[in-house]
Amino acid sequence: MGRYGDEVAAMAVPLHDAGDFDVLIDRVGDARVVMLGEASHGTHEFYRWRALLTRRLITEKGFSFVAVEGDWPACARVDDSVRRRPDAPEDPRAALAAFDRWPTWMWANEEVVDFARWLRTHNAGLAKEERVAFHGLDVYSLWESLREILTHLREHDPEEVPTALAAYRCFEPHGEDPQEYAISTRFVPRGCENEVVDLLVRLRRQADADGARSFGAWQNAEVVAGAERYYRAVLGGGQPSWNVRDRHMDDTLDRLLDHHGSGSKAVVWAHNTHVGDARATEMSLSGLVNVGQLARERYGAEQVVLVGFGTHSGTVVAGEAWGAGTQVMSVPPARPGSLEDELHHTAPGAALFTFPRSEQPDLLTTTLPHRAIGVVYHPERERWGNYVSTVLGERYDAFLWFDQTTALHPLHTRRVDVLEPETYPSGV
Template sequence: MLVQRLGAPSDFDPLLARVRDARVVMIGEATHGSYDYYRLREQLTRRLIAEQGFSFVAVEGDWPDCDRVNRSVTGAPGGAADPRVALESFARWPTWMWANAEVDRFCRWLRAWNAERPEGGRAGFHGLDVYSLWESMQAIFDYLGEEDPRSLEAAQDAYRCFEPYGRRVEEYGAASRFVSARCEEEVVRLLARTREHAVADGPAAFAAWQNAQVVAGAERYYRAMVHGGPESWNVRDIHMADTLDRLLEHYGPGSRGIVWAHNTHVGDARATDMADGGMVNIGQLARERLGSDAVALVGFGGYRGTVIAAPRWGSPAEVMVVPPAREGSLERRLHELMPERAVLVLGGPDQPEWATAPLDHRAIGVVYDPSFESWGNYVPTRLADRYDAFIWCDETTALHPLPALPAVGEMETYPAGV
């Protein structure tokens, strides 16, 4: 193990050396609302793009929302001249995950960096998640209406199948317990039609195909939600892993991707108690599909501070105090051993026991209650198996949300809020 004190972007040099040959670098976060995690992730990502030629950033966000950001940062036709306009249009709760000043700063940098490069050499910004059924359906209508009106019938059939349930798509999940209520056949037809265009055409056709994949993933996800348990989590993470694979293929041979998502998605599930519950995640799936040498997983953690989160699902965000990590946790151990900020490059024969033994590792989602710290909010973790590197921030502060549209509600994720 190598420990490097963090004080400047150049202090990431040992980590950059570690990931130099990776095709995918996944960079996590221990919360969805800490300035320090977002800022350090931004600094690392800038260097990966500028110095190592990474092709895109893919985030734990909806494809249609992120596609507006992508058109802005790549200077595509119809894209906003200011990425902040695209970020402020995020409407699905929790909007602050991506509509915040830290992501805005990165997107402004990315747009300026891309402006100096030919169209084929620009780095993109994409969403991996599965929730945007209606938004993705509308995007397909818009595309097919312009490019291939003859294919609209497949989209209309899928729309009509979901339409009785309105925006409460979870009601579709409940109804789908009866075979006659399922929309699988209509969705398969829609996928087939948009796939034909994606093979032959450019970025707009690929976006339409991905939106059709979101509709298919959402159909599976909402059916799984009504049964509870880990199945819906697995549907979601497999969809995100499949989207990452499609992006790598779309960008072509030699392309390289960066993923931004919560530690619970990024860190290999096999090194946690998630595996005992039958859960997989994108970090595990990427290692299995691409090979461990082609994937670098970077986690985050902190001891105490403040965070943006909500006390209940769907309620307004607020600044909350994150108390000192509990006794016996990984965060308590790192607080005792590490400088205020550090990057740990894991691996090698000299791993300390605390890096290889199971220790509780804090995970804060968009819903947070500090009073649960005594028994919840922690995932038993073998650090050196879960990540290839770990970024430590002893004290963190809350990030800075942008003004956003009134949030659209969404069913709670499993586990809550990550």
């Protein structure tokens, strides 16, 4: 038995089915935000068990919406389906299959289809205003969001169309290539910032006036503003662009909680690197923040429950380069001395760890390497990459462990054209 064997034995709850989440459900209590991570964007077990836990949070704790590390416009089409809106696909699979931004498999996969179908069925028994929503938090959909804004304004507020067209035409010369736009700001430092701010101010004002009808357009304007800042920051690389992105996701989450009402509660699905408090990792040494940290700071630690995920070995869906075709890759055994190596030798094959709030054992207070697999993955680099130094008990409130894992099931595996620059760090 490893160094932490007795501690693991005392904390581990073997996972057989969703009923084994009882301790964690109790820990959630009245928390307003529960964030569920993943150690990769391509692992079946992470997606399956995250969905099972989310079902219980919705049915037993009354959570109002699921917010994912995905684009607002694409997720809005899924939301229309699961909330059974007129003219939306009756099968959410159709909305998910339409995801066309690399890496498509993150949300266009059979595991998310299963959850979305369950959510649509669940919502059938609820009044329209009580139906559980599905939203995107991410920042990438600049041009898609601009087009959505134009469509909305042409139908509901034609007088504001020129404002949106001014922003669209400012970006248009760059051919929907964010890197080309970012480079142009070296020569025209303000870029399209003025046009974007003008559009955002007008749509905020409109949303204040007519509420829910214009909320989607307002959020699309926030995406445009966030994307403009993000692509500008990408030129500097590393920390600035990461922080712009995670602060955008944090602000979007807060906006959604406000939109859904004072008693609303959110489940967030994102990579561990976004969910687990950055202050408990080496990320903080580089000045990085993330959504988990920002939520704890905004709402208080007692209102936020952060749940990490991990695996020792198996298979995963990823790409060998940004924009490359989808592959099923081997995940080699975890690095010796890592968290995953310790749990491999001491924990059940599938287990839940819900951490004590005080008097934590050494496993939770010691800095250990913790695996993080991005959408771009090179298994041969495991010896010196793909790990984040972590104090587990400070980074998360609970942890789901799966010793052997398998690749998830994408809806399509075609290569797609990619204009967005690779995310930092490691394509997560």
